[in-house]
Amino acid sequence: MLLRFCRAHCSPATRLFSTVSRHTRIVAATLDSDARRLTIQNEDEKRYSLPFAYAREHALKTASKEPIRSAIRSGTVTPTKVRIVNDAAFVDWSTGEQTEIDSEWLARHFGRRESKAVSPFESLEKTYWRSDYDCHAANTVDFTDILNDDVKLLEFLKTLERYGMVVINNATSESGQLLKLAKRAGWLKSCIYGNLITVKSVQNHTNLANTNIGLELHGDLPHLAYSPEYQMFHCIEQLSGPRAGAGWYSDGFAVASYLRKEFPRDFDILSKSTVQFQYDVADYLDFNCEHWGPIIKLDRYGDIEAVFLTNSVRGDRFSHKMKSCLSDWYAAYRRFVQLAHNSRFITEVKLSPGQILVFDNLRIFHGRPEYLLKENREVRRLEVVYIDKDAVYAKARELLNFL
Ligand SMILES: [Fe+2]
Numbered sequence: 001m002l003l004r005f006c007r008a009h010c011s012p013a014t015r016l017f018s019t020v021s022r023h024t025r026i027v028a029a030t031l032d033s034d035a036r037r038l039t040i041q042n043e044d045e046k047r048y049s050l051p052f053a054y055a056r057e058h059a060l061k062t063a064s065k066e067p068i069r070s071a072i073r074s075g076t077v078t079p080t081k082v083r084i085v086n087d088a089a090f091v092d093w094s095t096g097e098q099t100e101i102d103s104e105w106l107a108r109h110f111g112r113r114e115s116k117a118v119s120p121f122e123s124l125e126k127t128y129w130r131s132d133y134d135c136h137a138a139n140t141v142d143f144t145d146i147l148n149d150d151v152k153l154l155e156f157l158k159t160l161e162r163y164g165m166v167v168i169n170n171a172t173s174e175s176g177q178l179l180k181l182a183k184r185a186g187w188l189k190s191c192i193y194g195n196l197i198t199v200k201s202v203q204n205h206t207n208l209a210n211t212n213i214g215l216e217l218h219g220d221l222p223h224l225a226y227s228p229e230y231q232m233f234h235c236i237e238q239l240s241g242p243r244a245g246a247g248w249y250s251d252g253f254a255v256a257s258y259l260r261k262e263f264p265r266d267f268d269i270l271s272k273s274t275v276q277f278q279y280d281v282a283d284y285l286d287f288n289c290e291h292w293g294p295i296i297k298l299d300r301y302g303d304i305e306a307v308f309l310t311n312s313v314r315g316d317r318f319s320h321k322m323k324s325c326l327s328d329w330y331a332a333y334r335r336f337v338q339l340a341h342n343s344r345f346i347t348e349v350k351l352s353p354g355q356i357l358v359f360d361n362l363r364i365f366h367g368r369p370e371y372l373l374k375e376n377r378e379v380r381r382l383e384v385v386y387i388d389k390d391a392v393y394a395k396a397r398e399l400l401n402f403l
Contacts, residue, residue: 024042024043024044024046024103025042025043025087025103026040026041026042026043026084026087026088026089026101026102026103026106027041027042027043027084028040028041028084029041029082029083029084029089029091030082031079031081031082033078036051036052036053036078037049037050037051037052038050038051038052038055038079038082038089038091040089040101040106042103042106048106048110052077052078052079055079055091055099055101056077056093056099076094077093077094077095078093078094079091079092079093079094080092080093080094087102087103088100088101088102088103089101089102118389118390118393119161119389119393120393120396120397120400121157121158121161121162121396124158124161124162125162126161126162126163126164126253127162127163128251128253128254128257129163129251129254129347130251130254130344130345130347131343131344131345131346131347132347133163133165133251133347134347135163135165135166135167135347135349135357136167136349138163139159139163139165139166139167140166140167140168140169141155141156141159141166141167141168141169142168142169142170143168143169143170143171143172143177143181143356144170146168146181146184146185147180147181147184150399150402150403151403153184153185153395153399154396154399154400154403156168156185157185157392157395157396157399158396160230160358160360160392164251164253164359164360164363164364165249165251165357165358165359165360165364166357166358166359167349167351167355167356167357168181168355168356168357168358169354169355170354171234171354171355171356172354173235173236173237173353173354174236175236175383176196176383177234177356177383178196178232178234178356178383178384178385179195179196179385181232181356182232182385182387184395185387185391185392185395186387186388186390186391186392186394186395187387187391188385188386188387189228189229189385189386189387189388189391190386191221191224191228191386192281192285192287192289195385196383196384196385197383197384197385198381198382198383198384199233199381199382199383199384200379200380200381200382201371201379201380201381208312212370212371212372213370214367214368214369214370214371215367215368216311216341216367217248217250217309217340217341217346217365217366217367218309218310218311218312218365218366218367219252219307219308219309219310219361219362219364219365219366220310220361220386221279221289221361222277222291222293222308222310222313223277223278223279223289223290223291223313224289224291225291226388227291227306227308227361227362228361228386228387228388229360229361229362229386229387229388229389229392230358230359230360230361230386230387230388230389230392231358231359231361231366231384231385231386232356232357232358232384232385232386232387233247233351233356233357233358233382233383233384234355234356234382234383234384235351235352235353235354235355235356235357235381235382236353236381236382236383237353237379237380237381238350238351238352238353238380239371239379239380242350243348243350243369244350244371244372244380245350245351245371245380246348246349246350246368246369247348247349247350247351247357247366247367247368248346248347248348248366248367248368248369249346249347249348249349249359249364249365249366250340250341250345250346250347250364250365251345251363251364252307252309252340252363252364252365253304253307253363254345255307255336255339255340255345255365256296256304256307256336257304258339258345259296259335259336259339260304263332263335265332266331266332266335266336267296267332269325269328269329269332270294270295270296270329270332270333270336271294271295271296271297271298272294273294273295273319273322273325273329274292274293274294274319274322275292275293275294275295275314275315275318275322275329276290276291276292276314276315276316276317276318277290277291277292277293277308277310277313277314277315278290278291278313278315278317279313290315292319293308294308295307295308295309295333295336296308296336305362306362306363307362307363307365308362309336309337309340309365311337340365351382361386
């Protein structure tokens with residue numbers, strides 16, 4: 001049985017041959033039974049020292065899962081022989097299997113810096129933006145292109161990763177277009193409101209989103225441990241007038257980054273203190289949601305990973321540890337809220353029927369001014385779906401493999 005450590009099984013052959021040539025060739029390989037390591041050397045004298053368990057575990061990914069589990073538990077499977085043939089190290093194992101490791105595989109697994117996050121766009125720097133960001137002018141894509149062209153879809157996903165917000169044109173004003181888009185870019189995230197949510201201005205509704213009342217900047221559903229990571233708004237009907245029905249958007253990463261630079265103590269407090277988010281929806285559904293977390297969430301490298309600014313569901317409980325520093329927390333939080341609502345950071349976006357706005361729910365705050373419901377029954381109607389990064393990144397990885 002030959003188990004090959006290369007991309008040939010998942011990428012077009014042309015890609016394999018074009019990438020192999022970019023890596024220095026494998027020229028030697030040795031087995032060290034005492035240290036239980038396989039050492040491979042390239043012609044530039046770079047050495048890769050792989051534990052037997054690692055090499056075998058990955059080789060057996062394409063075979064039955066049971067041998068790999070028992071091999072890891074016992075640690076008894078060893079290689080018996082290794083030889084070099086045409087830029088590849090062929091390893092014979094005591095089980096009778098053989099693996100092949102080539103230079104392209106080594107470069108792909110060990111040649112890059114440590115991957116920082118799950119994002120497939122490893123080297124892409126995010127662009128933080130302020131009020132002068134005009135996403136109608138800067139980053140628009142065509143709905144049909146995204147549905148039919150893999151290159152355009154990948155460009156769209158990259159732009160979304162970079163700016164956190166993209167406008168899609170020409171989606172028609174027919175209901176259900178978001179289902180097509182979500183299926184193309186990943187899969188939907190369901191929530192207590194269902195899959196495809198309609199936001200429509202009506203009188204006396206229990207959910208603020210379905211009224212004409214202004215909404216301060218916020219992210220959706222922070223009272224869930226796994227808040228939705230992207231939102232998509234599809235404009236079905238819109239109010240007339242240049243600004244009626246427009247939404248407000250603010251790049252929360254830009255705001256948090258500014259806070260970190262100008263008011264580091266406030267940033268520190270908001271990133272280290274945990275607060276309660278709570279939403280009892282028992283008035284029409286039998287759920288009472290609660291989650292605790294910081295206002296500014298950092299990743300393990302100390303970079304900003306997510307921001308939460310949803311006053312309407314911020315609970316009234318604080319941890320015991322925070323009781324002695326509540327006034328400091330409030331001062332820091334007030335500053336963060338004021339900055340997010342500052343005109344320097346807010347951009348206004350009015351969607352027309354047939355346009356879709358996609359944005360990162362853990363980065364971009366959204367809200368709206370109050371608007372009038374006119375007597376002529378003019379309405380503003382959006383359809384909304386959520387989708388997670390797991391789904392979008394899974395699609396992006398697949399596109400990156402083949403394009
Ligand atoms: Fe919202």
